[in-house]
Amino acid sequence: MKAEERSNWVRHAAGTENRFEACFTGHAYEPHRHDTYTIALTLQGVQSFDYRGNACHSTPGNALILHPDELHDGRAGTDAAFRYRAIGIDPCLIQNILGGAALPFVDGAISSDPGILGAAHALLGDLEHPLERLEHQDALYHLAVSLSRVAGEKRGRRIGNCAAATRARDYIDACLDQDVSLEMLEHVSGFDRWQLSRDFRSLYGTSPHRYLVMRRLDRARGLILAGAPLSDAALACHFSDQSHFTRHFRKAYGVTPMRWVHLVRSSSAQTFYRGRSAAS
Incomplete structure (x- = not known):
């Protein structure tokens, strides 16, 4: 296997939640948008990306919070590879926990807030085993409360119907x-x-x-x-x-379908793709 293939891969976790670990050198993703919250932990290197007009650089110990439908890309911030774990979270799960308030918006994209970090580690600490249902729900609750607290007055209006x-x-x-x-x-x-x-x-x-x-x-x-x-x-x-x-x-x-398939199949410990998380 070529060196580039060894350092560029995506590995999906066990379970039904949309959790994965990825490693990249150089350019990783073109500008794109998700319809989920993306919560990530940088594990290695410098994870760089453009988000809301700013160049962001995350290092190990940081959590990333990407709001639904916000344009972003992805790349290594140095010549070395960067590695991270991430989970896509259906925004209605966050909104349901908050009891009718609109989605909290956290300024910036990189956080060292203890509550957000704790919830991210609970969701992403072990990718080898599926999350128990109550474990997943408990972590989502702490994440939602932490996002709401950090967002403060910028949480937005309540939803009409x-x-x-x-x-x-x-x-x-x-x-x-x-x-x-x-x-x-x-x-x-x-x-x-x-x-x-x-x-x-x-x-x-x-x-x-x-x-x-x-x-x-x-x-x-x-x-x-x-x-x-x-x-x-x-x-x-x-x-x-x-x-x-x-x-x-x-x-x-941010990648073509064939590039995505290559990244998934380049993982030496690939688990099969199960699609979007079921509502909890």
Whole structure:
């Protein structure tokens, strides 16, 4: 195996939570956005990235908090490799814990706050074994409370109709292979489409369309790792063709589908990809 392949890999953890460890030299990711909170711990080297107009540099001992739908990239801050662990967290889990408040927004992206670090270590300390359900829920609670405390007055307004936004999301989850419109979401949720769109963003950290695309990409990643050709995975997940799929994939993850597959399969201790975390 080439030296570059040995130092560039992604290893997914045991369990259903979207947890992973990765190692990179040089350039890692193009600018992209997630529809989850990304909570990470830098383990080795300098983890550098651009976020909200600032160049950020994290070293071992720091936690990273990337808010849903915020553009960022990734690279090594020195000639040496950087290694980190991360988890993607459905924003509605954080919002549900906070009891109806909109998502907390933490300025910057690097934190040494003891509460955030403690929750991150609880979620990411052991990737060899699945988290017990109560263990996962307890760590999420401490994370949500810590994020809210650090965000302070910038937590935002309360959401007008959580139930309607939840019905809209459930409908999208059930209709990934169909065309979806705000008119349809208004009908199934029983709530004004434009207010619903605003509440959906506050509850889930992203727009209804972005949420739909990300769920289709989740499904496509599972198909690709199971051996499906890119063109077949694209069509099966309601993308018009392979180039349309690749364009959305790169916007979401910062790498092409083939680059992502290579990174996952370069891991010497790979566990299979299980997709997005189930709601707890």
